[in-house]
Amino acid sequence: MLDMLCFLILFPLIAALLMLILPNGNARDIIVKIAALITAAGSVYLFIETFGKGIRYVSIGNGTVDLIVFVAELVIALFIIAISLKFRKYIVTALGAIQLAFVLYLEYLMHSGVLPAAGELFADEFSMIMTLIIGLIGGIICVYSVGYMRGYHEMHKDVKDHRKLFFFLIFLFLSAMYGVVYSNNLVWLLMFWEITSLCSFLLIGYARDELSWNNAFRALMFNVLGGIAFSAAILYIVAVIGDFGYLFMDKLLASGSAVAIIPAALIGFAGLTKSAQYPFSSWLVGAMVAPTPVSALLHSSTMVKAGVYIIVRFAPIYEMTYTGMALSLVGGITFLIASAVAIGQSNAKKVLAYSTIANLGLVVACAGIGTEAAIWAAILLIIFHAVAKSLLFLSVGSVEHQKHSRDIEDMTGLISEMPKVSVMMLIGIAGMFLAPFGMLISKWAAIVAFIDAMKPFGAVYIMIIAFGSALTVFFWTKWMGKLIEVRHPKTPLAREATPQEMFSLYFLTTLTVLATIFFPLISYDLIIPYLESLGSAVPVLLSSGDIITMFIMTVTIVLLPLSMAYFSNGRTIKGQYMSGRPVDAELNFSGSLGRTMKTDISNYYIEEYFGEEKNCRYGIVISVLILAVLAAILVYTFTSGAVL
Amino acid sequence: MIDTATASAFFTSGISQVIGALLFILLAPLVGGIITGLDRKITARMQGRVGPPVLQPFYDIKKLFEKEKMVVTTAENFWVFAYLVFIVISGMLLFANSDLLLVIFALTLAHVFLILGAYSTGSPYAHVGAERELIALMSVEPMIIVAAVGLYMVTGSFETYGIIVSSTAPILLIPCLFIGMVYILTVKLGKSPFDIATSHHAHQELVKGLTTEFSGSTLGMIEIAHLYELVFLLGFLFLFFGLAAPLIGIVVIAAVYLLEIFIDNAASRAKWQFVFKGCWAITLVLGFLNLFALYFVR
Structure with missing residues (x-):
């Protein structure tokens, strides 16, 4: 157990260091695959080993490690200050300086006391779910990167080849994610948290042009802001509560809202920045300038998942408090507005980015409510989103390599050119919003959870989710429509993507389907035990009738394609109706003066309602107002001691 | 009116679910066809015509299946068939005591299939119809979800039998939600003024919109699905009355349909634009007020 937890943190770290040395070439590519495989296998092994054994703690109990952590935090803060000075991003410099001051002050305070050495690392069912997400999805993205990055540099000759650094950062990222998930000691958690911020900064800036650096610095700015809030939470525990024991998450969570609400709110704020909620969402949208595997990594298994992970961890503290409600409203507003913005986008990666922001919003909304049902929904959302979203990003990446475009309009009729990738993309999209796929189950669970939330405010959440789901249906369906809209069939490509890419896509498609089929098991064996370990009675969240209903739908969906065999026989094929005769298969027609008029069909984007700029402005204003109220609540709590 | 204890004893037994599902599959097209026939008759009378026989919808469907099987792409049949199957499944689930939210999601899935069918033809007219059907779907979805939540809050059950055996008729506590449902029913039935995607009327600026490329048995499947969906929608409205006021329920629903x-x-x-804004405004105002008020009544 101890070995495995440490192994999963240390092994990717060693692999990362190795990547710095190895030259570009087949040998490195093979080692990347092997390292990814070992990481994934290690995750599965740990999962099996700890399955059904509840929560376990691991003590390292060594002052040296604490020293390393302190030095690491110091180095990170100094690096942020140095690089932001170099690029004249003085706001980031200022934030970095604050962070540095916090770290030093914290060390000064802690120096006098003795930290109890008990259970710095831990693992329970929730950590295991995260382990599988990081190991399997993160691992497969590494494999995908090998083929993708080679193609990337063939396509972008102007970008300098920094693949050594790229693979170093990817593995470091995985290591840090395991660290975030296993840390019980908040100081350690903060260090891993900062490493993920730094890794994402460097990965977003991979192309090293002006746009990339600007977007990377925006990401860094928000994430350092979150890091400051996180350090403030730790400082509060050390300086105000004064009991070093509370630096351990289990003890802090057990202490209840009365003690923990202020640090929990600060950490929740950090979670909002990392999971790209309004008003911080712009960094994740900007992050799409990075190579596609980076986007896949940030959106599905790492980074944003660290943000929601920590918020879900602290959910029991938020339950029935106005603090939690403020956090959850930020999530709800983000879900609603980001879904609306996604309608107005034709860039596939932007649609995916806004849908990620929206889904994370829903997770935050659930976690802020903090009831058992809500946490259940939140964890399901995390799982299903991770699987389907990574599949979507990677398939968009493969399409981009073939079509040299990430615009959904350019994917018109893709199913006849790239049938395999298209079908997998369709499954991924269906996985995001259709019954009986996972996300929809989670949405259903969220509705059920919202009804009983903080009466009478449940009504607000119900409205948010009702309108938000309708928006979701719109933008996903029209994307699906574009994929299958074939004006006249073309010959399929012999090779749709590199073998590594195809393998990754097959793997993730299988995972999406399996997660849907086995979700009752995920619920019974992982999420329910985790909820029970939180100490209160867990209501029946999934009746046998519901499972049967979903089973009926799943079986029908699986059987339906068989009907194609019947429908493909004995039909007369005729051209589309055009109010006249088109001149060619692309449905162009003859205009006056003998000109050939082009027929072009585009999707609806309805910018007047769903424009990005306008809606994002609303999102930012509303969320800033809610955060201001949150700040007022916290100040009141701090001065009066009464938990709101 | 009906002894609720006996009723709930019957409805909690598994056999009632099987009966409910089977009755829906077998009877819904008959009932739906007759209602549609009456609809056309009454429509004709309103326009000063005699109108077709009441059984005309059945003749029409029979005729469609006898036509030549002509398609733009064979894929369109697959999507339309999936639409029909999922309309039947969602109705079956509604009449077999399933979770109302899951029923709604199954219905959404069915409509997504129909829209994809229109897309798959690659036809400009069908494309515009598909986009507009999608707007219609987005317009009505929130109200249906809010209605389901309202029914749950009043009766304490998301399961349909649990809702109908409630001792007080839900409509007494959620009248605004009922009005909202009636409003969006026009969109769902594809009736003017909300027939934005396709229409039964002759005035057609978009040719036949969504169904432009569907003919013969493909169109026949859509017509059958419409019959099922009609019964589904009326059944959904009946949940607002339940066994506490079944006769009043039937009378009110008949009146609503005449309207x-x-x-x-x-x-x-x-x-x-008007359809979209109207539906959302109605949902926002009526839905929110009614749900909010429920928290104080409960």
Whole structure:
């Protein structure tokens, strides 16, 4: 157990260091695959080993490690200050300086006391779910990167080849994610948290042009802001509560809202920045300038998942408090507005980015409510989103390599050119919003959870989710429509993507389907035990009738394609109706003066309602107002001691 | 009116679910066809015509299946068939005591299949119809979810039998939600002024919109699905009355349907912007007020 937890943190770290040395070439590519495989296998092994054994703690109990952590935090803060000075991003410099001051002050305070050495690392069912997400999805993205990055540099000759650094950062990222998930000691958690911020900064800036650096610095700015809030939470525990024991998450969570609400709110704020909620969402949208595997990594298994992970961890503290409600409203507003913005986008990666922001919003909304049902929904959302979203990003990446475009309009009729990738993309999209796929189950669970939330405010959440789901249906369906809209069939490509890419896509498609089929098991064996370990009675969240209903739908969906065999026989094929005769298969027609008029069909984007700029402005204003109220609540709590 | 204890004893037994599902599969097209036939008869009378026989919808469907099987792409049949299957499944689930939210999601899935069918033809007219059907779907979805939540809050059950055995008729506590449902029913039935995606009327600026490329048995499947969906929608409205007031329920629903026919004939088609904004405004105002108020009544 101890070995495995440490192994999963240390092994990717060693692999990362190795990547710095190895030259570009087949040998490195093979080692990347092997390292990814070992990481994934290690995750599965740990999962099996700890399955059904509840929560376990691991003590390292060594002052040296604490020293390393302190030095690491110091180095990170100094690096942020140095690089932001170099690029004249003085706001980031200022934030970095604050962070540095916090770290030093914290060390000064802690120096006098003795930290109890008990259970710095831990693992329970929730950590295991995260382990599988990081190991399997993160691992497969590494494999995908090998083929993708080679193609990337063939396509972008102007970008300098920094693949050594790229693979170093990817593995470091995985290591840090395991660290975030296993840390019980908040100081350690903060260090891993900062490493993920730094890794994402460097990965977003991979192309090293002006746009990339600007977007990377925006990401860094928000994430350092979150890091400051996180350090403030730790400082509060050390300086105000004064009991070093509370630096351990289990003890802090057990202490209840009365003690923990202020640090929990600060950490929740950090979670909002990392999971790209309004008003911080712009960094994740900007992050799409990075190579596609980076986007896949940030959106599905790492980074944003660290943000929601920590918020879900602290959910029991938020339950029935106005603090939690403020956090959850930020999530709800983000879900609603980001879904609306996604309608107005034709860039596939932007649609995916806004849908990620929206889904994370829903997770935050659930976690802020903090009831058992809500946490259940939140964890399901995390799982299903991770699987389907990574599949979507990677398939968009493969399409981009073939079509040299990430615009959904350019994917018109893709199913006849790239049938395999298209079908997998369709499954991924269906996985995001259709019954009986996972996300929809989670949405259903969220509705059920919202009804009983903080009466009478449940009504607000119900409205948010009702309108938000309708928006979701719109933008996903029209994307699906574009994929299958074939004006006249073309010959399929012999090779749709590199073998590594195809393998990754097959793997993730299988995972999406399996997660849907086995979700009752995920619920019974992982999420329910985790909820029970939180100490209160867990209501029946999934009746046998519901499972049967979903089973009926799943079986029908699986059987339906068989009907194609019947429908493909004995039909007369005729051209589309055009109010006249088109001149060619692309449905162009003859205009006056003998000109050939082009027929072009585009999707609806309805910018007047769903424009990005306008809606994002609303999102930012509303969320800033809610955060201001949150700040007022916290100040009141701090001065009066009464938990709101 | 009906002894609720006996009723709930019956409805909690598994056999009632099987009966409910089977009855829906077998009877819904008959009931739906007759209602549609009456609809056309009454419509004709309103326009001063004699109108077709009441059984005309069945003759029409029979005729469609005898036509040549002509398609733009064979894929369109697959999507339309999936639409029909999922309309039947969602109705079956509704009449077999499933979770109302899951039923709604199954219905959404069915409509997504129909829209994809229109897309798959690659036809400009069908494309515009598909986009507009999608707008219609987005317009009505929130109200249906809010209605389901309202029914749950009043009766304490998301399961349909649990809802109908409630001792007080839900409509007494959620009248606004009922009005909202009636409003979006016009969109769901594809009647004027909200027939933005395709229409039964002759005035057609988009040729036949969504169904432009569907003919023969493909169109026949859509017509059958419409019959099922009609019964589904009326069944959904009946949940607002349940066994506490079944007769009143049937009378009110009949009146609502007559009103729909009247509006269909009296109104011309609205712009989609109006449909979208109208449905959302109604849902936001009526839905929110009613749900919010429920927290204080409960």
